[in-house]
Amino acid sequence: MSVVTRVLPALAAALLLFSAAAPAADEALPRPPGLAAEVAFWQRIFAECTSQQGLIHDNRHLGVVYEKIDATGEGSQARLQRLADTARARYERILRTLASGERSGLDAESARVLALWPANVSNAELRAAADRVRFQQGLAERFHAGLVRSGQWRDHIRESLREHGVPEGVAALPHVESSFDPNARSFVGAAGLWQFTGDTGKRFMRIDQAVDERRDPYESSEAAARLLRYNHDLLGTWPLAITAYNHGAAGMRRAVDSVGTTDIEAIIRRYDGPAFGFASRNFYVSFLAALAIEQDPERFFGPVQRQPPRQELVVEVPDFMRIDALEKAFGVPRSTLQAYNPALLPPVWDGAKYVPRGFRLRLPAGQVIDASPQQLLASIPSGQRFDNQVPDKMHKVKRGDTLSRIAAHYGTTVGKLAQANGLTPGARIRVGQSLKLPGRAVAVASTRAPPALPDTRQPAPAADSYLVQPGDSLAVIARRTGVSQRDLLAFNGLADANHVRSGSRLRLVPPAGAAPEPAATATVASSRPPAVAAGRPATVAPDLPALESPAQAKQPTGDAGGISASLADPSNYLVTDNDKVEVQAAETLSHYAGWLEVTPEDLRKANGWQSKRALVIGESVRLDFSHVSRETFLARRVAYHHDLQEDFFNRYRITDTTEHRLRRGESVWILASQKYKVPVWLLRQYNPTLDLDHVRPGTRVVFPKLERVALVPAQPATARVA
Numbered sequence: 001m002s003v004v005t006r007v008l009p010a011l012a013a014a015l016l017l018f019s020a021a022a023p024a025a026d027e028a029l030p031r032p033p034g035l036a037a038e039v040a041f042w043q044r045i046f047a048e049c050t051s052q053q054g055l056i057h058d059n060r061h062l063g064v065v066y067e068k069i070d071a072t073g074e075g076s077q078a079r080l081q082r083l084a085d086t087a088r089a090r091y092e093r094i095l096r097t098l099a100s101g102e103r104s105g106l107d108a109e110s111a112r113v114l115a116l117w118p119a120n121v122s123n124a125e126l127r128a129a130a131d132r133v134r135f136q137q138g139l140a141e142r143f144h145a146g147l148v149r150s151g152q153w154r155d156h157i158r159e160s161l162r163e164h165g166v167p168e169g170v171a172a173l174p175h176v177e178s179s180f181d182p183n184a185r186s187f188v189g190a191a192g193l194w195q196f197t198g199d200t201g202k203r204f205m206r207i208d209q210a211v212d213e214r215r216d217p218y219e220s221s222e223a224a225a226r227l228l229r230y231n232h233d234l235l236g237t238w239p240l241a242i243t244a245y246n247h248g249a250a251g252m253r254r255a256v257d258s259v260g261t262t263d264i265e266a267i268i269r270r271y272d273g274p275a276f277g278f279a280s281r282n283f284y285v286s287f288l289a290a291l292a293i294e295q296d297p298e299r300f301f302g303p304v305q306r307q308p309p310r311q312e313l314v315v316e317v318p319d320f321m322r323i324d325a326l327e328k329a330f331g332v333p334r335s336t337l338q339a340y341n342p343a344l345l346p347p348v349w350d351g352a353k354y355v356p357r358g359f360r361l362r363l364p365a366g367q368v369i370d371a372s373p374q375q376l377l378a379s380i381p382s383g384q385r386f387d388n389q390v391p392d393k394m395h396k397v398k399r400g401d402t403l404s405r406i407a408a409h410y411g412t413t414v415g416k417l418a419q420a421n422g423l424t425p426g427a428r429i430r431v432g433q434s435l436k437l438p439g440r441a442v443a444v445a446s447t448r449a450p451p452a453l454p455d456t457r458q459p460a461p462a463a464d465s466y467l468v469q470p471g472d473s474l475a476v477i478a479r480r481t482g483v484s485q486r487d488l489l490a491f492n493g494l495a496d497a498n499h500v501r502s503g504s505r506l507r508l509v510p511p512a513g514a515a516p517e518p519a520a521t522a523t524v525a526s527s528r529p530p531a532v533a534a535g536r537p538a539t540v541a542p543d544l545p546a547l548e549s550p551a552q553a554k555q556p557t558g559d560a561g562g563i564s565a566s567l568a569d570p571s572n573y574l575v576t577d578n579d580k581v582e583v584q585a586a587e588t589l590s591h592y593a594g595w596l597e598v599t600p601e602d603l604r605k606a607n608g609w610q611s612k613r614a615l616v617i618g619e620s621v622r623l624d625f626s627h628v629s630r631e632t633f634l635a636r637r638v639a640y641h642h643d644l645q646e647d648f649f650n651r652y653r654i655t656d657t658t659e660h661r662l663r664r665g666e667s668v669w670i671l672a673s674q675k676y677k678v679p680v681w682l683l684r685q686y687n688p689t690l691d692l693d694h695v696r697p698g699t700r701v702v703f704p705k706l707e708r709v710a711l712v713p714a715q716p717a718t719a720r721v722a
Contacts, residue, residue, distance in 0.1 A: 049138025
């Protein structure tokens with residue numbers, strides 16, 4: 001049955017509850033009085049409305065709640081959705097009628113709706129409100145279950161936050177993200193208690209085919225504390241840092257620049273960025289609602305019995321081992337091991353991968369009683385210990401491939417294939433992309449010759465040449481073939497990275513009798529060393545397009561789907577209204593020309609440059625959109641930085657940061673390349689507002705500490721006869 005609730009008394013009660021429940025305001029986590037209605041709305045969603053109930057409301061003014069929908073006892077979610085759809089359509093009609101100026105002779109329902117708005121509400125506002133009617137389903141059961149579960153990890157989370165200087169109240173954030181469910185996974189692929197995406201998670205945690213630390217409540221809480229601290233260091237306030245957890249650091253920097261203030265209430269009310277939708281706008285207020293309930297759950301739910309903190313033993317696995325060997329040695333049931341070690345992925349439990357060396361295996365304290373864990377580990381025979389992980393099986397994406405076709409070809413499922421690669425089942429894949437195959441997936445070669453995947457291999461020997469496809473750039477060809485851009489230019493006598501034509505064939509080996517030229521290093525116009533190659537270890541010389549070097553800070557030493565390459569990437573990749581972009585690290589004029597499908601000379605003319613010159617990080621460059629749209633350029637630019645960062649974080653992860661105060665005579669570039677071994681683009685992400693070319697003694701520079709990730713060898717997938 002649908003129940004219409006008079007919302008003014010309900011709202012007044014909710015606001016009173018918010019005021020009474022809120023403890024003394026934490027200065028770091030302010031509760032602006034102007035956002036009280038929004039916080040009260042989310043308290044109703046979290047604590048009053050069950051999953052069979054919900055609120056019809058205005059999506060910009062959450063204090064305007066038109067109706068509470070109640071389908072309790074009526075069965076399916078579909079029934080609730082039908083009731084909500086019917087109610088939403090009814091309120092849209094009422095609001096449009098009121099927007100026509102009708103104010104007298106109203107029926108009771110229309111008069112009630114009008115009374116929800118200020119007495120002087122305009123017709124334009126009511127007309128706009130008709131397009132903002134929204135339904136929010138209740139979450140009370142999930143929130144209560146999260147309160148119960150939270151006791152297992154709450155103490156550890158608070159300790160992790162304290163260690164990184166994050167307010168302890170932020171420990172309530174998993175209520176909003178996952179209801180404290182380590183196995184939670186969103187439709188966009190975010191996972192675990194803290195709902196890290198794969199891109200952001202790889203910065204701080206191990207994510208591969210054997211282990212996904214996003215699912216580990218302990219490791220992911222450490223990572224969340226580091227990310228939140230990073231956000232705060234960039235943005236300056238905790239409300240902004242928390243909102244950036246959802247909207248991204250770059251998005252919140254744009255919000256601050258657009259509104260001209262760091263005040264969270266002003267940003268929520270006034271910022272209309274294209275990606276700043278309902279979820280981002282409500283992230284901080286929903287967190288405040290969760291925090292109020294977390295701090296006084298009995299007021300909202302009555303007595304709540306939280307699960308006690310887990311009593312665990314932690315054992316470091318000394319070698320690569322099968323899970324069944326560990327299960328037998330410790331005498332712990334498989335189901336218990338799975339419950340205590342959610343970071344271990346299905347290939348480990350299926351036996352297709354080993355438990356990695358160094359993995360911190362968690363065991364229930366008190367269950368391992370016959371001997372110490374170390375003695376039990378030592379009892380595992382050498383024949384069940386391995387020096388290396390089972391190699392990953394790989395498939396290189398060809399034209400015409402889809403996840404479903406690849407999965408069918410290797411006898412696996414789309415879900416498993418997507419999970420192995422940190423993708424959503426509907427994700428788009430790129431030609432040349434390498435995909436890991438899950439578990440024991442093997443290409444099946446049937447004697448009946450089933451339909452094969454499209455074969456775009458060229459008749460010429462693949463090891464010797466490559467036929468340029470429409471849309472190829474030299475950078476794409478280099479990634480696809482494993483031959484550097486410099487060698488491609490040298491082997492084919494090309495002077496410009498953009499002079500590759502569809503249908504032409506490129507050599508992948510030196511011409512007969514010729515030897516490849518030695519790799520050149522970026523030259524500098526001063527004593528400053530070249531920028532560290534983006535996306536590569538800091539000790540590797542940069543692989544640069546011919547005649548051009550990546551953009552560097554000020555002095556010309558040589559050369560995001562979304563609008564950022566990662567939620568943790570604060571860089572501005574957007575195009576301004578006058579067709580300009582801010583140069584980012586690791587970009588060249590040839591990159592811009594390739595993404596725009598013009599020549600570097602076209603861009604030099606557009607910018608009034610008489611001769612070849614290096615780009616400078618932070619400068620503005622005018623672009624030429626005569627061949628592609630802004631959206632296409634942005635997508636290509638973000639994809640480039642996404643791939644660059646993904647490649648880097650497949651090999652390194654951030655374990656901590658260190659603050660360095662510059663001393664007289666020190667160079668940021670020498671510190672980055674020689675002492676801290678940090679690529680310029682990552683250094684910029686940790687110091688986005690710092691002009692790295694004009695730093696004085698005493699300037700604070702933040703350097704991330706990096707740890708090399710143990711790489712698993714890869715093998716091409718092989719076929720067997722079914």
